[in-house]
Amino acid sequence: MAKPNLESREKILTRLCDRNLLNCYLCIKCTSGCTALKLLELKPHEIEKLVNLGFVDELASSDIIWTCATCLKCFQRCPQKASPYHVIIALRNLAVEREVKVPEAYMKAVSQILEGGLAEQPQKVTNKKMETCDREGLKLPKIRPPKESFQTVFLKALEEKPS
Numbered sequence: 001m002a003k004p005n006l007e008s009r010e011k012i013l014t015r016l017c018d019r020n021l022l023n024c025y026l027c028i029k030c031t032s033g034c035t036a037l038k039l040l041e042l043k044p045h046e047i048e049k050l051v052n053l054g055f056v057d058e059l060a061s062s063d064i065i066w067t068c069a070t071c072l073k074c075f076q077r078c079p080q081k082a083s084p085y086h087v088i089i090a091l092r093n094l095a096v097e098r099e100v101k102v103p104e105a106y107m108k109a110v111s112q113i114l115e116g117g118l119a120e121q122p123q124k125v126t127n128k129k130m131e132t133c134d135r136e137g138l139k140l141p142k143i144r145p146p147k148e149s150f151q152t153v154f155l156k157a158l159e160e161k162p163s
């Protein structure tokens with residue numbers, strides 16, 4: 001059975017630039033607007049609650065923290081200025097530090113950003129005439145690959161260990 005670990009909770013708290021980021025009163029406004037809830041059933045208010053109770057180790061080793069789309073909606077909607085987003089990022093940093101296996105889909109998105117500058121490859125769409133169009137067909141500009149300087153900074157950031 002999972003047990004709370006107050007030492008790990010303290011570790012997360014020291015990583016948050018503002019401890020009020022965990023100042024949650026469970027109104028669920030964050031979850032009701034969460035981008036990932038619709039697709040992945042990520043419930044940000046539960047993450048806040050579990051961290052507050054000290055179940056940090058379980059969260060740091062769970063795939064759920066990698067489903068956040070980092071859209072920051074939860075931070076903007078919160079009446080308490082708590083931020084499931086910042087808590088999730090702190091949990092991800094802890095997971096990487098503990099060498100927990102990062103989900104493959106997440107690593108694929110990282111490598112696509114590195115190579116093409118985008119987390120997802122451009123998709124074809126169907127127009128009103130039911131024709132399939134790519135960006136060129138829609139007269140949209142070509143997506144340029146990222147510059148070498150971007151790749152250098154990106155790789156450096158990936159190599160850095162969270163403090």
Ligand code: SF4
Binds near residue numbers: 045083
């Ligand atoms: S919106 Fe803020 S206060 Fe409400 S449940 Fe989410 S984190 Fe907690």
Ligand code: SF4
Binds near residue numbers: 033037069070071085
């Ligand atoms: S930042 Fe993550 S947790 Fe917050 S609303 Fe967006 S997807 Fe949900």
